[in-house]
Amino acid sequence: MKTTIYFRGSLSSCNYDCPYCPFSKNIDSRETLAKDHLQVRKFVDWVKQQDRQLSLFFNPYGEGLTHLWYRDALVELSHMPHVSKVAIQTNLSANLDWVGQLNPLTAAFWVTYHPGQTKEERFLQQCHKLYTHNVPFSVGSVGVKSSFDSIASLRKNLPSNVYLWINAFKDKADYYSDEDMVWLAQIDPYFSLNAQDYNSLGMPCRAGESVFYVQGDGRIKRCYKDRQVIGNLYRDGLEAIAKQRPCRMNQCDCYIGYIHMESQKLEHIYGEHILERIALWEGSYIERNSNMANRPPQFGENDNSLGARCDFTGTSG
Numbered sequence: 001m002k003t004t005i006y007f008r009g010s011l012s013s014c015n016y017d018c019p020y021c022p023f024s025k026n027i028d029s030r031e032t033l034a035k036d037h038l039q040v041r042k043f044v045d046w047v048k049q050q051d052r053q054l055s056l057f058f059n060p061y062g063e064g065l066t067h068l069w070y071r072d073a074l075v076e077l078s079h080m081p082h083v084s085k086v087a088i089q090t091n092l093s094a095n096l097d098w099v100g101q102l103n104p105l106t107a108a109f110w111v112t113y114h115p116g117q118t119k120e121e122r123f124l125q126q127c128h129k130l131y132t133h134n135v136p137f138s139v140g141s142v143g144v145k146s147s148f149d150s151i152a153s154l155r156k157n158l159p160s161n162v163y164l165w166i167n168a169f170k171d172k173a174d175y176y177s178d179e180d181m182v183w184l185a186q187i188d189p190y191f192s193l194n195a196q197d198y199n200s201l202g203m204p205c206r207a208g209e210s211v212f213y214v215q216g217d218g219r220i221k222r223c224y225k226d227r228q229v230i231g232n233l234y235r236d237g238l239e240a241i242a243k244q245r246p247c248r249m250n251q252c253d254c255y256i257g258y259i260h261m262e263s264q265k266l267e268h269i270y271g272e273h274i275l276e277r278i279a280l281w282e283g284s285y286i287e288r289n290s291n292m293a294n295r296p297p298q299f300g301e302n303d304n305s306l307g308a309r310c311d312f313t314g315t316s317g
């Protein structure tokens, strides 16, 4: 059975200050950053010693790629033969000169666009770098109404074969009108999957059995929501901890959780790219090139969205 590990170290700072985020412009002390560095290093060393197939996902509280140790970890992990996936959630603001060192067959990015924090042109240039290095990525944004115009513009200027997801804003009840829902579904055909919360109490879920949430110090929880600690990676190992665990929460409301519910069966939408949230529809750059070991084509190759290439490079008017 393939094992998925989400890893989150002590980092809780970011170079952006999104109004909807508790980590915006938080500044970590030198000690905290050093601790996070050691935690990431220890995790990479642990992975190196394993012989089971692993899919790994870094979801830091904040931005990891502005720190060298996350970039190094991704490169190193992507080349380990038993690592079938290593992905990270990122705002993609960091220097990307290093992405050519990644193994594009295993590395992937979950990229979030935060209008107001970066210019669209700069963001598209960053995406273009991933594209030209054949590193798979999804792009998404938080569906707050103040971002609708920016989301529409991004959708227009991203190549049509790059999936753009929208995270439903759930902090306010009845936030979206029927019209909003129709529009959002035009941007992200799977928006309705994210807009709902799933009744999960007692339901079978792979969390705690083949999916684990590991904290920097090795403490393991089953998922993003259930705070119960079920063991320690470095003390107990996964074999001793893994077992079927029905969900203890009333509802599962986040993509990184509900994709692991047995009842969801979302692999038909995302296939092997479910962790980094790349939907595989006919024409998506991953699907179209599945017989090319999942490598995306060079930007614009055989692609009607060639005009968008210019937008990516910022050279078109």
Ligand code: SF4
Binding pocket: 014, 015, 016, 017, 018, 020, 021, 022, 023, 024, 025, 061, 062, 063, 091, 114
């Ligand atoms: S980029 Fe992400 S982590 Fe940083 S402030 Fe925005 S939402 Fe928070």
Ligand code: SF4
Binding pocket: 200, 205, 206, 207, 222, 223, 224, 225, 226, 246, 247, 248, 249, 251, 252, 253, 256, 257, 258, 260, 261
């Ligand atoms: S259904 Fe969601 S909340 Fe429940 S255990 Fe699975 S991931 Fe966690």
